Amino acid sequence: MSFNRVAFNTIILLLFLVGCKEEKTIKVPQEPQIKLAQDSIDAIEITSEEKEVEEFRLNEENSIEFFFDYQKDLKDNKVKLTTSMGSFIVQLYDNVPYHKANFIFLTRQGYFDGTQFHRIVENFIIQGGNSDDDETAKKRGKLGRYLLPPDSKKGYKHHRGTLSMPSSEINNPHKLASPYEFFIVVTKPGSYHLDGDFTPFGKVIQGMHVVDKINKVEVGKGDWPQNNVYIEKAEVIQ
Template identity: 70%
Template sequence: MSLKQIALTTIITLFFLVGCKDESNKKDSSIKTKNQHKEIIEKDSTIAEELEEEKFVLNEENAIQFFFDYQKGLKENKVKITTSLGSFIIQLFENVPYHKANFIYLTRKGYFDNTQFHRIVKNFIIQGGNADDEATPKKRREIGRYLLPPDTRKGHKHHRGTLSMPSSENDNPHKLASPYEFFIVVTKPGSYHLDGNYTPFGKVISGMDVVDKINAVDTGKGDWPSVNVYIEKAEVID
């Protein structure tokens, strides 16, 4: 074989080897791309499932069953309320399960954070869970629209320091409770005319002096405090 033929054969062989290597790289790249695509699909699926869970909204049809299930095994019964005037601790009654579960649930959802004590009646009550901002109604929409049935025959009275739940509205003959709001009695020794109409579901066990301090602030029209009293944070504690 001549030198020219040998050289030509060598060049053809090199071209063949390079071509095979390129084809191999293309296959590796294709496999890697497919695996990456699979990972993205799996990740998107997981995110979609998490978003679906987050979309759960309470309503009149599912609220009672939800809180019935939620209160099973619920051992926590204390909530610390930190306000712009100090903090106090509430202990929730065990035999008012729906109202207890509702308050714990809303606390854990962060609903009460940055709401206000929006109604203060001297020597009577302080009422919290609302606010004159856009964030509060937005949080309510995200959690859901529902009411709780009254539970007034568990032996609890509206003593001073009692935590109770107001009715939803004036035209509410069954006294269905507004789940997003609560009031605390400051009257000495209590406001017993409320018994039978509203549901006591807890009591202040520490920091009643802070409750009194809130009750003492100046108020304007509609019993709204002249200076906003914020619930900075509500947290479930042991």
């Protein structure tokens, strides 16, 4: 083999080795970039899981279990409602556990604050827990969508001053209770035709004159007061 032939082959071999070395050098920095990308994905997944925990909402599947656990050690049974027309106190029945727990829970969550007595029927009831503004709908959206089973067989009747829970009117053949609203009987001595269809879960023990005052306001279409009657503050008391 001639010298020129050997030299040519040597040059080709060197160029090949140099090319391989350069290709390897280019690929190395890509590895940590892939790892960083994976770390970012993991971080996003963890954040999403934490967010799901923080955004727990009540629904038809978890509400009964939630309120069953919530009422186990629940000792409080009185709530003070301060309205734009005065304040009154209700006492909740201990043996109507789901409805009691629901009312205490919503009170502690601040749900009732800023809602209204949106339906008033003179000499019959005042009904509260709803509103004509968007804030109440937002509160319900955060808390969840659920109903409560009726509990009308504990012997309580709809006497005057009784706190009871209306039934949802949407696809509800079993008269499941609408948890965000309540009504108070004003009728003397009571409205006993409601017994068996709705769940009494407490009674007014102080400030019934305020309830009567609210019951006398002028109403318009749909029994909605012409001037809004607000629940300014609901608070659990000893």
